Amino acid sequence: MSEKKLIKQGAESRIYIIDHLGQNIIQKERFPKKYRIEQLDKMITKQRMKAELKALSKCHNANIKVPIVYNSDFKTHSIFMEYFPNAITVKDAFNKFNIDNDKIGIERLGNILGHTIGKLHNNGIIHGDLTTSNFLIENYKYSENPNTISELITIDFGLSRFFDSSQNVFISSILEDKAVDLYVLERAFISTHSDLTDIMENVILKAYISEVDNNFGNIKKSNPNLLVDNILQTQLNTNLNDNESDISDDEIIINDKLNKSINYNTNKTASSFIFKKLAEVRLRGRKRTMVG
Template identity: 45%
Template sequence: MAAKTMSRKLLTQGAEGRVYIGKWLRHSVVFKERFPKQYRHPDLDAQITRERLKAEARTLTRCRMVGIRTPVVYDVDFNKNMIIMEKIEGSVTVRNYIYDAVNQKLSMENQNLMSLAERIGKVLSKLHANNIIHGDLTTSNMLLLAPYEYSEIVLIDFGLSSISEATEDKAVDLYVLERAILSTHPHTEKFVSHILSIYKTQGGDAASEVIKRLDEVRYRGRKKLCFG
């Protein structure tokens, strides 16, 4: 479909690309476009961009096949480095949902926030039980549908995803999320520990191993921070 025939409006501009919303074949869609990185050799850049596009489209679809809510992928355009996917209407990011809760002075032990942590723990447990590694778990990459208090978690932004059975990869995935939450949202230790405890109880022995490994990953992370 020619770019001219697609009406679109810029939603976000990240370091790696832009996200637009608009219409495509009468669907409300998100156009996610990656742009070249000037500091990378053009061949390498083209290869990395292609891999990320493929990873994103594949994993979005793979998640849907195992019952994890993600946007439907409508098209992948390798010439424009763009994915066209379902727009999750009326959604908010978990990041904004937590900001709002903090603005309303809700405690992290508030029932709605504990229920949110539970839903996050469950979806991550399902993701890892299917050997899907997200690669960039943050609260901006999780969406909630109205009514937010009961919504399942919609996962997005799978450009760094991979498939792996390794306990280490799953532990690193959780570590990335833990760091992201604690640095974006102060005083959320209880929220994070609830996510992890639900993840552990849902996922059986394999999940317990991941949580055990997470301790090692944290230790390595701290050592790296201290000694570079």
Template identity: 40%
Template sequence: MVVDNCPFLRNCEHSLLFQGAEACLYILKDPNNVTHNGMFLLKKRLVKSYRHAKLDKKLTQKRITQEGRTLLKCQKLGIKVPIVYLSDLNERVILMEYLDDYQSLRNVLESRSLDNSVLKILSANVANVVAKLHDNSVIHGDLTTSNVLVKELKVENGTPESENMIEKSVTRNFSIVPIDFGLSSSSDTSEDKAVDLYVLERAILTTHANMTSFFDSFLENYVTASKYGSATKAKLDEVRARGRKRDMMG
């Protein structure tokens, strides 16, 4: 696996953040202080040697282009996503904002550090973002807990008149950032939206078996938040039934 010949890596101080089956993520030092934290995130898609070279190039370029377009659309919709600085189809890369103060929803759920009341707030925040994506025809395509970033926001309410008074009340909310839109698409169908939800449900059931109530809360909030929530939930029941049938047939 050769990635060091990439000019972005060759010319910038960097470190490997994550290596997956589809891409490598690198943290690049920002030499010109363009970013708020002095770092970029470089996503470099890997060459798939088992595929025909022309097909591999075509698929990779399609995913890079689609991811960039969807990220820009999300920004226009007011959905927080990493800022895209540039993409290079020949080098198979997207250079984007590095959100160093966020962690994946997967890590948050695995840590079991939040009580049930806060988990309900988190599930509602996630549901609101997914509903906004779907109401604007954005299908994620790989909506797992690894592809949702989370940062807790604590807002103090009220001003105690002295230090001896009861502490200020704190409102807890979460900033939600969906990521990895390489498989995203544009669709208004309940089927495609339901499949997105099914992927998330399966990710929670298989990776976070003790967090089934999180998805239940998410779905309840999604139905309320989305203009088409009830229709999507009804379609989700059909998708689930097909999934169970496939599991039974092996």
């Protein structure tokens, strides 16, 4: 490996560009946390690296666009992956569209974002840190020709979780994780794009519902052993005995702090159970219920 250039540092890792054999690639290097016990820090770092690698692999298998992984090194806590030189974050794209008053671009981007998150959840992948900074777009000036881009690049799966047929989990646990994923995005969106909050409720969440409800059957056919399929099928055929909330299935309140709401006629669709749980998460925040 040749000289590397630091381009970003977050709370968990540093991102470098490396010129490797004439090709620029990304090195994501997790650094030690001095405030943690060394053994604990090593264990957490290893777990998060494994989670990220597995999530990236699952996304590739599900045809969800993510960086290609070239190599990993657990000694240096590094993952070496594909670099997208012409990409910017969805956060920056929203801001640029907003400055340009490009409403078509904003709605198109929000729609693709909602569908992308729906694809992740349909395939049993919980991102864990959904913000507009963790999605990339390679050509943000695409609203002049909406057909030039049809997908986003999802990154940063260090906090991800996923469900498959080898795991024994409760239905409510999967719903909770999906709801918390959406809640994290919602709070991040309100904080980062405070003048675009209507896009969250009117575009992103509606696109998510469309993806989850309309395309889940395709996931079922292509991966019949996916645990999420069995769980959602159970949800669609039975009523969950969930007495934790008085909110009805027939009304989901979105963005109540902004005094705005959308009423969804749930009709026991796959998304209705997720949105019922999301309403509960909004009432209590990200904290999980401790019952039993």
